[in-house]
Amino acid sequence: MVDRSGTPLVELRDISIAFGGVKAVDHVSVDLFPGEVVGLLGHNGAGKSTLIKCLSGAYRQDTGDVYINGEKATINNPRDARRYNIETIYQTLALADNLDAASNLFLGREIVTPLGLVDESAMEAETRKVMGRLNPNFRKFNAPVSALSGGQRQSVAIARAVYFNARILIMDEPTAALGPAETQMVAEIIQELKKQGIGIFLIDHDVHSVKRLCDRAAVMKNGELVGVVDVDKVSTDDILAMIIAGKKPEHLAA
Amino acid sequence: MADTTGNSSATRTRKGLLDTLEVDTRLLGMIGAFVVLCLIFNFVTDARFLTPRNVFNLSIQTVSVALMATGMVFIIVTRHIDLSVGSLLATCSAVMAMTQTAILPDILGGLNHPMTAPLALVVGLVVGTAIGAFNGWLVGYLTIPAFIVTLGGLLVWRNVAWYLTNGQTIGPLDENFQLLGGINGTLGETASWVVGGIAVIAALLALASARRSKRAHDFPVKPLWAELVLGLVIAAAILGFVAVLNAYDVPQNRLERMFEARGEVMPEGYTEGYGIPYSVLLLILVAIVMTVVARKTRLGRYIFATGGNPDAAELSGINTRLLTVKVFAIMGFLCALSAAVASARLTFHSNDIGTLDELRVIAAAVIGGTALAGGIGTIYGAILGALIMQSLQSGMAMVGVDAPFQNIVVGGVLVLAVLIDILYRKRTGAK
Incomplete structure (x- = not known):
């Protein structure tokens, strides 16, 4: 069980953001504790991606605050988010297909020699280390990532997020494009990261995988938060009802 | 996905000679094609093609296009195109020619002053880099497609050159400046x-x-x-x-x-x-610098990453707009360098200098394996591409092929080279 007695790793307090007249996120508060996986669920357009982009630095909220380890954080762009050890694994993976795993892992944060030149050997050595931990079967260090399978590409994207001491990880539909074996691999990696005390926001459409991978699920509808529930205390039908009807289950409503 | 986990040392013995040497098979193919081409011309011309004299001429003729082709690799790798290089070359050449024949002799007192050539060269390089950076700004920050910006530039800079010189041939150029041309230095x-x-x-x-x-x-x-x-x-x-x-x-x-x-x-x-020749030495130097930039610097990394996936580069914190400005500024600098070599070789600036060079430069880069889809390309490939184009052209001239047929063959070879490239990539499984 996750210990929720201390200070939350992330607290999104009363976040609102509107585009023109549309309230994409309407006074939503969600928190995340170390070693916890919180699933974000909802229809397309429910506002879950928009909410999480306030944390990854892609958007700036109109009102409300982000607290990291109990302290107020200012996040204006993706680089600010990286400074708070927030890493994002995008649904598209955001990999440069023509470069190899090491180049992608260090993209924008290359290791350089004293002369200012890129230190390829050092980066490959580091990549071998981190991949050895995440995906020991990974061998294709010198091939462009376009030559990798979906699961291997996913593990490169995950490696990039965890290598730089991520404390907070945002995963946007990490298993959407994967087969069963690769989905299993992602599940194992999430378990491994949990053990290291990393907090994870998992955006997903699949209720079953949320129930399997997450500790809590936050359900959104029309920009509002329907509720945050312990996945062990509800059934998949309960969660579906929250997503579709926007109703919190009877036995938890009290 | 093929099984890669069984790639243990036991299966390594199957590797062929080329794998063991770890040489680029595509580079080997291009060198092979080049050698065959040379041997055929040598046979047809009764061994006149591979004489020291012709090899020398071939080298100095290739330099101008090859210099620009190395810059074009970066442009095409970042998914842009530059159609204005020939015109930009003309403008830079005109600026350098006017500087050394009309302006500097008055200031420095007399022709062939030792400072004339370096000053003219610096002025040309500054102008070239500035125009290139301006093109890059239009493409990167104002988001006008590079095709349009440089298509406009093709007309603009050709005629700026014309205006600067009143359409006259300017020469002879400074004696020291001519050292860059080839035979004179x-x-x-x-x-x-x-x-x-x-x-x-x-x-x-x-x-x-x-x-x-x-x-x-x-x-x-x-x-x-x-x-x-x-x-x-x-x-x-x-x-x-x-x-x-x-x-x-x-x-x-x-x-x-x-x-x-x-x-x-x-x-x-x-x-x-x-x-x-000094010009060949210059080309070798540029090739080394550009290769180091491409492979060993962050700038090069970002150029290739942006070409492979612009969104990923952006999300990784790379300023892709500024990168576009830098890439076009490098191209402008190389156009100016190329202008110095081309006009020094002729010993004068002519109004039509660099005409159709944009097509030769793009062809050299593409024959050299630069993918128009972006993300792939090598400096040495582009230089080899320029060398193959030039050999083809002067070889046919030597054999006595009529001028129209020369151009028809060069055009055909360009299309054929891209076809072979596509087939090669399919065969090797790369994109």
């Missing part, structure tokens, strides 16, 4: 051998340091004999090239005039080879 035999020797040592050291760095991180290295074979081939190629250039003798009457100018009498039977 060469290293001579001894210095050429020294440069060749240094190049061989540098190449061997580079091989050794790459091996040491791999060893330090416990990565697999190729067998020592493979490394030695590679080193020998490289050394032989460098020294062979120097030997050929040195074998092209300066004509007797020209030597006599040189001795006369120094107030001496030429000894009986005296000969002297030209050696490496």
Whole structure:
């Protein structure tokens, strides 16, 4: 069980953001504790991606605050988010297909020699280390990532997020494009990261995988938060009802 | 996905000779095509094609297009195009020509002042870089497609050059400036051998340091004999090239005039080879710098990453707009350098200098394996592409093929080269 007695790793307090007249996120508060996986669920357009982009630095909220380890954080762009050890694994993976795993892992944060030149050997050595931990079967260090399978590409994207001491990880539909074996691999990696005390926001459409991978699920509808529930205390039908009807289950409503 | 986990040392023995040497098969294919081309022309022209004299001419003719082609690689890799390079070359050439014939003689007092050539060159390089950066700003920050920006530039800069010179031929250029042209500026035999020797040592050291760095991180290295074979081939190629250039003798009457100018009498039977032209040396230097930029600097990384996936580059915190400005500024700088070489070779600036060069430059880059879809391309490929184009052109001229047929063949070869490239990529499974 996750210990929720201390200070939350992330607290999104009363976040609102509107585009023109549309309230994409309407006074939503969600928190995340170390070693916890919180699933974000909802229809397309429910506002879950928009909410999480306030944390990854892609958007700036109109009102409300982000607290990291109990302290107020200012996040204006993706680089600010990286400074708070927030890493994002995008649904598209955001990999440069023509470069190899090491180049992608260090993209924008290359290791350089004293002369200012890129230190390829050092980066490959580091990549071998981190991949050895995440995906020991990974061998294709010198091939462009376009030559990798979906699961291997996913593990490169995950490696990039965890290598730089991520404390907070945002995963946007990490298993959407994967087969069963690769989905299993992602599940194992999430378990491994949990053990290291990393907090994870998992955006997903699949209720079953949320129930399997997450500790809590936050359900959104029309920009509002329907509720945050312990996945062990509800059934998949309960969660579906929250997503579709926007109703919190009877036995938890009290 | 193919099974890659079984790639243990036991299966390594199946590797072929080329795999062991770890040479780029595509580079090998291009060199092969080039060699075949040379041998065919040599056969058809009764061994006139591969004489030292023709190799020398071929080298100095290739330099101008090859210089720009190295810059075009970066442009195309970042998914842009530059159609204005020929016109930009003309503008830079006009600026340098006017600077050294109309402006500097008044200031410095007289023609052929030692400072004329360097100053003119600097002015040209600054103008070229600035125009390139301006193009990059239009593309990167104002988001006008590069095709349109440079199509406009094709007209604009061609006619700016015309305006600057009133359409006149400007010449002769400064004597020191002409040293960049080729035949008027060469290293001579001894210095050429020294440069060749240094190049061989540098190449061997580079091989050794790459091996040491791999060893330090416990990565697999190729067998020592493979490394030695590679080193020998490289050394032989460098020294062979120097030997050929040195074998092209300066004509007797020209030597006599040189001795006369120094107030001496030429000894009986005296000969002297030209050696490496300064312009070729310049090209080699640019090739090395551009290759280092492409492979070993963050700038190069970001250029290739942006070409592979612009969104990913953006999300990784790369300023892709500024990157576009830098890439076009490099192109502008190289256009100016190329303008200096081209006008120095002619010994004057003419109104039509660099006409259709944009097509030659793009063709050289594409024949050299730069993918128009972005993300893929090499500097050495582009130079080899330029060399193949130039060989084809001057080989056919030598054989006596009619001018229209020459262009028809060159155009056909461009399309064919891209087709072969597509088939090669399909075969090897790369994108």
